[in-house]
Amino acid sequence: MVIWDFDGAIGQLNSSLPYNFNFRNLQREIDNVRAALDVMQKFSICSTFAVTGFTAETGLHPYTCPDLIHEIALLGHEVASHSWRHEWLPLFTRQQAKRSLARSRSTLKNVTGGEIYGFVPPHNRPMTWWRKGAFSLGDRGVYPFFPLADMGAVIGLCLEAGYRWIRISYKPMWGHIADLTGRVLRHGDMLVLENHYVGFDKRVQNHILNSPKKYHIVSAHPLMLDFPDKTEHMSNFCEFLQVLTSAGVHFTTPGSLQSEER
Secondary structure, rough: OOOEEOOHHHHHHHHOOOOOOOOHHHHHHHHHHHHHHHHHHHOOOOEEEEHHHHHHHOOOOOOHHHHHHHHHHOOOOOOEEEEOOOOOOOHHEEEEEHHHHHHHHHHHHHHHHOOOEOOOHHOOOOOEEEEHHHHHHHHOOOOOOOOOOHHHHHHHHHHOOOOOEEEEEOOOOOOOOOOOOEEEEOOEEEEEEEEEOOOOOOOHHHHHHHHOOOOOOEOOOOHHHOOOOOOOOHHHHHHHHHHHHHHHOEEEEHHHHHHOOO
16 A cells, blocks of 8 residues: 655645745645656556645645646545644644544545545654553653544544544554554554555565565655655656566555455
């Protein structure tokens, strides 16, 4: 499963360190999404795009691009929520998070014409999950003083909002989970996808080809397809698809997997 974090302009604005914002990157990300769609169409594979809800609103290009999101769905890719405006969930109140989850889901549904069942937390936060023995000071908030600074609480809120799968990242206090590219788990009615690799380089290619695991979850950011020093670079992506499809690896989406399990 390849899951793209399509931050959009709002995500870039909320993610960039002070004074590092570059306006050209707004169009660059959109162009890279189209380039990735073209490459995947050649290989006849589908992926998942987790998109900020704001990006699907009617507005001004390149700040919003609802037509592109509609096209993504038409091409058979799954569209998931990446929150409303790429917020820092661990510091949110439950009410703030509910509004973000609801509005992003409804906006994306209106644009794609289909259901939105997946959620990818922005910034991959929280990384704390007490039930799994995981704790991260990087969340900036500590549960229970901040009710959403625990992945269990976020999952519960997502279920209430109608989501059925979530991609997460976390590190147990006794060390990183051994699986390089994560696992697919059940947490109540929620399908949980553990993501532990970003990009498409030879390391992850070799791991997938030699792993006995049934599923692997790889994430990437469309913007990074242009950066040669990143594992997400387009040359790595093309090689990744060529090597894995030639070896008979099947690409699927979390929504398809959820339907199969039902």
